[in-house]
Every structure is written in C-alpha cells, then in structure tokens.
Amino acid sequence: MDHTTSEENGAIIITFGGDMVLDSSPDCRKVLLESVAKNMPVLADLSAVTYIDSSGMACMVEALQSARKSGHAFALAGVSDAAMRVLSLERLDSVFSIHESREADLKSLD
Amino acid sequence: MVMTDAPTGPIPVLSRTFRSRADELKAVRKEVTKTAQNVGCGTEDVQDFVLAIDEACQNIIRYAYGEDQEGEITLKIYHKDRELVVMLRDFAEPTDVEMVKPRDLDDIRPGGLGTHFIAEIMDRVEFMPPPLDGGNLLRMVKRIS
Numbered sequence: 583m584d585h586t587t588s589e590e591n592g593a594i595i596i597t598f599g600g601d602m603v604l605d606s607s608p609d610c611r612k613v614l615l616e617s618v619a620k621n622m623p624v625l626a627d628l629s630a631v632t633y634i635d636s637s638g639m640a641c642m643v644e645a646l647q648s649a650r651k652s653g654h655a656f657a658l659a660g661v662s663d664a665a666m667r668v669l670s671l672e673r674l675d676s677v678f679s680i681h682e683s684r685e686a687d688l689k690s691l692d
Numbered sequence: 693m694v695m696t697d698a699p700t701g702p703i704p705v706l707s708r709t710f711r712s713r714a715d716e717l718k719a720v721r722k723e724v725t726k727t728a729q730n731v732g733c734g735t736e737d738v739q740d741f742v743l744a745i746d747e748a749c750q751n752i753i754r755y756a757y758g759e760d761q762e763g764e765i766t767l768k769i770y771h772k773d774r775e776l777v778v779m780l781r782d783f784a785e786p787t788d789v790e791m792v793k794p795r796d797l798d799d800i801r802p803g804g805l806g807t808h809f810i811a812e813i814m815d816r817v818e819f820m821p822p823p824l825d826g827g828n829l830l831r832m833v834k835r836i837s
Contacts, residue, residue, distance in 0.1 A: 636805040
C-alpha cells in the first residue's frame with residue numbers, strides 16, 4: 583500500500599493506493615493517526631485502493647474515533663463498490679461521512 | 693441391464709497450501725477470485741467470497757498461530773451443484789470454538805469483525821471435528837446465486 587499526503591482548503595488529504603489489508607494496516611494506521619493528531623479535518627481518498635478488508639477498515643474506524651475526540655472532521659472519498667460492501671457489512675456506511683470525490687468533500691468544508 | 697447415473701461428488705476446484713503470513717494472502721485472493729469466476733459467480737459473489745476466505749485466513753494467522761509462530765494453511769475449494777464448499781485447515785493449537793463469535797456491531801470500534809463478515813457472507817460455517825493429526829478445520833459453504 584502506498585500513500586501521499588497533502589493539504590488543501592485547510593484539510594489534510596491522504597490518498598491511499600493499493601491493498602489496505604492485514605500487512606499494510608500498521609502503516610495505514612500510523613499515517614491516519616498522525617494526520618488526525620494535527621487537529622485539522624482529514625480526508626482519506628480511497629479511489630486508488632484496490633482492495634480493503636476488516637484490517638484496513640479498522641484503521642479508518644480508529645482514525646474516525648480519534649478525530650471525533652478532538653472535534654475534527656474525518657471523511658472518506660472515492661469509496662469503490664467493493665469498499666462500500668465492506669462498510670455496509672460492518673454497518674459503518676452510515677457512520678462515516680462519505681463523499682463521491684475529494685472535490686465534493688473539500689467543497690463541503692467551505 | 694440397469695443403467696444408473698453415477699453419483700457426482702464435489703469437484704475440487706482449488707487446492708493451495710501456504711505459509712501463515714499476511715504477505716501470502718494477496719496471491720491467495722487472486723487465486724480464489726479466479727476460481728469463483730471460473731465457476732460462474734457474479735461480481736458481487738466473487739468479492740464476498742474472496743473477502744470471507746481472506747478474513748478466515750487472517751484469523752488463522754493472527755489468532756490460531758499468533759505472532760510467535762508460523763505454520764501452514766491449506767485451502768481447498770469444491771464445487772457441487774450450486775454451492776462452493778471451502779475447507780480451511782491449519783496446524784496450530786485447537787481453537788476453542790466457543791470463543792469464536794461475531795461481536796456486537798453497535799459497539800463501533802476497530803477490529804474484531806472478520807468473524808462477522810464470514811457469518812454474513814457464507815451460508816454455512818462450522819468447525820469440523822479436530823483432525824487426528826492436530827490443528828483446526830473450518831468448513832464454509834456459499835450458495836452461488
């Protein structure tokens with residue numbers, strides 16, 4: 583799994599690519615929590631994620647909980663049908679703020 | 693002369709043995725994907741099937757073997773009628789099956805959802821009687837729509 587981090591419109595955007603799975607989830611977790619700790623809104627762009635399982639989704643949940651504790655937004659963008667299936671299996675599709683694209687999310691932060 | 697139809701048993705469609713390491717799972721997912729596609733599963737069924745098997749393998753890696761040991765996992769898939777039967781075998785200490793339960797989804801927290809995925813996706817899931825030469829044997833069945 584790879585990732586890039588940038589800042590736009592006062593938000594941190596982490597773009598993930600590849601598989602978010604058991605062996606890559608420690609790295610995923612680290613970058614998410616480090617970003618959330620900066621006390622800015624964080625967007626995880628998953629449009630280049632090829633596969634995500636419960637380990638990958640656990641990182642998102644942990645980031646969401648951490649962001650909520652500090653009173654900042656955490657959202658997902660570019661969620662594929664397969665990733666939505668994982669979210670719905672976990673009943674998390676209504677828990678996360680999910681945007682079709684990073685542009686849609688950044689607009690919502692205006 | 694009496695002609696009878698020969699009984700048709702389950703057809704093996706995949707047999708793979710691999711080490712209990714997370715980095716082995718990508719190749720396993722690829723092979724399971726191909727297997728499910730070859731027997732005619734639709735896109736959603738393929739995704740679900742791969743996810744459930746991936747989660748079951750993860751459970752073996754993380755909990756059956758744990759961080760301190762590495763062993764083998766054997767995955768066999770059979771196709772019979774409109775069902776795919778998965779037999780997943782490890783050689784770790786026997787699992788206390790009473791401890792293997794999906795957790796409450798209302799408790800939103802990271803982790804612990806692999807068992808839930810398996811139960812949601814598969815039509816039947818059962819731990820078979822422990823094999824004589826040790827380890828655990830999990831049987832999962834998915835009806836192909």
